[in-house]
Amino acid sequence: MPRKKVSIKEIASAAGVSSALVSMVLNGKAKQYGIGEEATQRVLRIAREMNYQPNIMARGLRSGRSHLIGLVVADIANPFFAKLAREIEKQASEHGYTVIYGSSDDNSRRMNSFMQTLVNQGVDGIIAIPCEDTIKIAAELQEQKFPLVLVDRDYTDMKISSVLLDNEQAGRQITEYLINAGYRQISFVAYSGDLSHIQGRMSGYLQAMQAHGLTETVHRLDKSDSQESIRQILSAIRQGSEPTDALIFANNTLTIEGLYMIREAGLQVPDDVAVFGFDGGNAFDLFTPPVSYVCQPITEMGREAFSLLIKQLEASDPQPAEKVVLQSSFVYTDSSRARIQPTNPSTKKTI
Amino acid sequence: MPRKKVSIKEIASAAGVSSALVSMVLNGKAKQYGIGEEATQRVLRIAREMNYQPNIMARGLRSGRSHLIGLVVADIANPFFAKLAREIEKQASEHGYTVIYGSSDDNSRRMNSFMQTLVNQGVDGIIAIPCEDTIKIAAELQEQKFPLVLVDRDYTDMKISSVLLDNEQAGRQITEYLINAGYRQISFVAYSGDLSHIQGRMSGYLQAMQAHGLTETVHRLDKSDSQESIRQILSAIRQGSEPTDALIFANNTLTIEGLYMIREAGLQVPDDVAVFGFDGGNAFDLFTPPVSYVCQPITEMGREAFSLLIKQLEASDPQPAEKVVLQSSFVYTDSSRARIQPTNPSTKKTI
DNA sequence: ATTGCCGTCTGAAACGATTTAGCTTATCTT
DNA sequence: AAGATAAGCTAAATCGTTTCAGACGGCAAT
Secondary structure, X not given: OOOOOOOHHHXXXXXXXXXXXXXXXXXXXXHHHOOOHHHHHHHHHHHHHOOOOOOHHHHHHHHOOOOEEEEEEOOOOOHHHHHHHHHHHHHHHHOOOEEEEEEOOOOHHHHHHHHHHHHHHOOOEEEEOOOOXXXXXXXXXXXXXXXEEEXXXXXXXXXXXXXXXXXXXXXXXXXXXXXXXXXXXXXXXXXXXXXXXHHHHHHHHHHHHHHOOOOOEEEEEOHHHHHXXXXXXXXXXXXXXXXXXXXXXXXXXXXHHHHHHHHXXXXXXXXXXXXXXXXXXXXXXXXXXXXXXXXOOHHHHHHHHHHHHHHHHHOOOOOOOOEEEEOOEEEOOHHHOOOOOOOOHHHOOOO | OOOOOOOHHHHHHHHOOOHHHXXXXXXXXXXXXXXXXXXXXXXXXXXXXXXXXXXHHHHHHHHOOOOEEXXXXXXXXXXXXXXXXXXXXXXXXXXXXXXXEEEOOOOHHHHHHHHHHXXXXXXXXXXXXXXXXXXXXXXXXXXXXXXXXXEOOOOOOOOOOEEEEOHHHHXXXXXXXXXXOOOOOEEEEEEOOOOHHHHHHHHHHHHHHHHOOOOOEEEEEOHHHHHHHHHHXXXXXXXXXOOOOEEEEOOHHHHHHHHHHHHHHOOOOOOOOEEEEEOOOHHHHHOOOOOEEEEOOHHHHHHHHHHHHHHHHHOOOOOOOOEEEEOOEEEOOHHHOOOOOOOXXXXXXXX
16 A cells, blocks of 8 residues: 655656656646646546655645634534534534544533644634634734634624524523413523523513513523522422422423433423423433423534635635524424413413 | 634744743743743743643644544444443543544444544544444454554454453343243343443353253344334243243343333233333333333443553553453343243252 | 863754745746 | 747745754853
8 A cells, every 4th residue: 555655756757757846747737737637647646656645734834724614603412413523523523624623511611722722723714603702812813814613602792604593582481482382481591691691592582482471481500500500499399489380491402401300300391391492402302201402403503604714714805704693494293382361361462 | 802813923022032932931841851941831821821822733743642542432322332432532621631422333334434534634543332343343443552442342363452341240130130030031132233242141041040950041133124023022922832931132222122112012011021221221110010120230331441442542552451350230120020920839949 | 192071061953833935837818 | 940829837935933953142160
């Protein structure tokens, strides 16, 4: 197996031409540079025979492009991001790019330093799930016309290419759904912090509740002791001290945590309390009963993100920032099935 | 924000020294090359002021090292691999390396081409979850002394550094456990193919069954229609046409599939059939009842894999291949609780 | 005073690919 | 036949770093 590093020079001398010619031919620019047919074929054949593989470093140094793109997610072990990463990786490899990735844990310091590392590594562009303070470094990169696409979260004052979900709409829709299904005391549970997607979901929830003249209840949990907080909420529900007939968990991990606690508390879903979550997953399906959830179009998000990025990468002039907003779909299951006796049938309406 | 690309040359002229000296200082080799204290400090200060960032491509071209490592997993969307990736990424970044990753889908063609891409990208080493035919390309790389570590699966005839689990032991142990818990008709369910870790688990199962004089039943499912196959197995169990009181699913995804089907079939666990799986996950915990599983030391695997790789990377002389075998732990839950009336109490013994 | 040797530092080559400017020939024009 | 044009190719510069082989001044030993 010939895997000795073959350089363009060796091919050149084997073919009896200059290394410049070899480079041109191998880059498919033979016609463009007016290289003769015979020489072209000879070089091509020899390169194949010698199993030539271009040296990325040399090429990158010369051309200033690495064909590497950076991907920063909150946590690759979160299925949502893993699937997103999968799709982006697929797109990238189809377009001749390779992906470098890292997890930020939604920690802005880690995020910053990783972004910095990526830029130093010479990536051509970055796709990132921003966290609250990413805005600074993102703005900086944006200013320097560094190709950048943000996914899943939005910080409205910035003109940065992004792929987003209509979280407000999703929040509104599932709340409406629960109301129509006869639930009245619907609580919204989220981690504290102001990640934009959570804000959007919450705002949709609030709108729907207000539109129906219902009292909103929002629980913001500190990530560090969310488990204990959920336990308290559930125990309040159980004792009836906080009348609640449905819970909306604002994201995937929180929903999962919630399910653990619900089981621990021995609550029946949806009889004691209905549950609606985000993002789905096996755990949702295999819970008893299966859990209703907002289903984000992950594949499409990945595709859009990459397409936005490559638009910037391949364009010679700076492209205008573009925000793509996608709609979610919904999976309605028994965890949010219609109440047998709606609390107040008269307010039940279809929107 | 100064982000104009500052080169070593500009620092050199700003400091009034040669670029060679700057390079030496910036690489911490000042002492080694006997650079004066004063010059060293001046260069360091100026480099900081100008926010110098080395050009990775140039460095890589010159030194032949990219500080990139490749990671090939079967599927990053599988939590097991995601967690592994997470740990490896962490280790890598702590050691100044960056990770490029890709999913192979256990498809050897894809795997091959991705490995090839990685090598072309100039990664310094590769950590891979091999699939059945990876052995060829792995052997090839190994022969060229290319730093390579294989994880999770083994192909015994090769002398390649690997991190493995004692799958045979795990298979044996959970089978023994089920036998002790009073189960007698224990079936082993796996995808077809001969991935070594599956073989190991199966062989452990067979050993334990034989040791107790019990009849082994192994189902090998074609990945393409595993769902249908499981459905048939379960329906046989239900109708009693195939006497089975416990199922061991040989890996994570298969266990999940199994759980879906068990729920669909309306079987009660463990009364109708006990269940034992691999790798765990939220879905296991939230199933009713929670599912017993073999818990692989993922973090440790990642750490070991990276440590094996870096040993090869930083050593000047080729290192001998090394196989690290780790032990699993076990989570025993109600899905495999002791039968109320063991089929044959007299054979119950503690191993 | 010459030699030898430190301690400090520099020049220049090298890594491999790309690209520009320009050099040969051969062919065409007039 | 002389000059212009084109076709086909090459030399050499370039990207930013690293590193090896010295250079240079000064000091001690001879």
